[in-house]
Amino acid sequence: MSGLSETQRAGCNKILNSMSKGDLLSLSDTVTNKLIVVENVAEARETILSFTKHAEELLKRKKVNRDLIFKYLAKEGVVMPPNSEKHQLVKRTLELWSSGKAVVDESIPGQTDETRQRPTTGTVSTEVKAEVGFDPLVLGQQFCQWFFQLLNSHNPSLGQPPQDWGPQHFWPDVKLRLVSRADNEQMEDFLGAELVSLRLIALTREEHLILSPNMQPHGLRTLASPHGLVLVAVAGTIHRHKACLGIFEQIFGLIRSPMENNSWKIKSVNLKIRGQDALGGTETVAPALSYNSTELQLLCS
Structure with missing residues (x-):
């Protein structure tokens, strides 16, 4: 952040x-x-x-x-x-x-009481309490802001000091599925905090990509299961230097860690990347999510 x-x-x-x-x-x-x-x-x-x-x-x-x-x-x-x-x-x-x-106390457009009260440093972790009034959407907004800023800070072309990335933000058995479609479709699966952390950071550090999430209502959706899993689905655009390369959709599964101040850690990541060629000329500005609530519920169960 x-x-x-x-x-x-x-x-x-x-x-x-x-x-x-x-x-x-x-x-x-x-x-x-x-x-x-x-x-x-x-x-x-x-x-x-x-x-x-x-x-x-x-x-x-x-x-x-x-x-x-x-x-x-x-x-x-x-x-x-x-x-x-x-x-x-x-x-x-x-x-x-x-x-x-x-x-x-002057309201910033787009902010709710919960987001306004939170400190803006540190991880997204402990600021959202799961008691009465817990709002998964607020968690989703905070999480996306934190996650993408952290990830993008490792892109050398931005000239920012790299922030604290690493396996500590993931559960040890985290799974990542990465599907990329340009000329043909490629699917990669990774298991474990170390591998998942390294594959994601390579997107920005080695491949010089910038992931820009669409935080508008049609670009961000959240869903909480009764068992404590919160799904955060977000769409956005992918850039390299000054070019927009395409769009992405990313679904995170988040679960609290009682051993670490109840902070939220990433349990699963599903990332779909589509290059401009695979989009067939559709609009890439502020892309919308293609997943509906039923599909997210299936991922939640």
């Missing part, structure tokens, strides 16, 4: 909210090296926040100009001399966020 605290994320989001659409889309291109295509301002904001390693980096971007920061501080009740330079405003904003006095 991004390196922003909840306070910094809310503050950055307010500043991004006051930017023009053109500047937002341009900033999204800059932050992702044009590797992720966004469809609208909401996606641009989310992408910028996800790819920002720390708050100072975002505040120092050219598109986040002096006036934007000055107005943000004024709205937060921080009065600065009108002739303050940008670096002074940046410093004051970071101080405000670290003091905890900034207002963070």
Whole structure:
């Protein structure tokens, strides 16, 4: 997940909210090296926040100009001399966020109470409780955000520090089925945390792919079984450098580990990749899931 605290994320989001659409889309291109295509301002904001390693980096971007920061501080009740330079405003904003006095309760579009309250660092693990009000969809959203950011951080072309990937995120007997279809269909099966972890990381580290999940309702579906298994199904696009290579659908089976603070670990992964040639000219922007609830239930049982 991004390196922003909840306070910094809310503050950055307010500043991004006051930017023009053109500047937002341009900033999204800059932050992702044009590797992720966004469809609208909401996606641009989310992408910028996800790819920002720390708050100072975002505040120092050219598109986040002096006036934007000055107005943000004024709205937060921080009065600065009108002739303050940008670096002074940046410093004051970071101080405000670290003091905890900034207002963070402004809703970020697409967030629910549960996602807003969670810390944005560490693994997805222990933040979602399975008591009353447990929402598998919230878990699915958090998990996908965490998983794909972690996986993509190992792609050398993004120039990000690689995050903590490894077999520790999987159950020892995890299964991976990888089906890829370009000219012909290939199927690979892997068993065990070490092998599954190595095969998945090879997608980004060696093959230089970027997996961009579609977190819209038609791209993400979750299902919880009475026995504690939660299925998270997500569709998305696959990129290499500036080219969109095709689409993917990925189904994760997640089960809590009582030995590790009840954190969620991956029990199964089913990944289908379809290259552009195999798509026959269908639209690849924000792909939808082809699995329905009945098919997911069969996988759950």
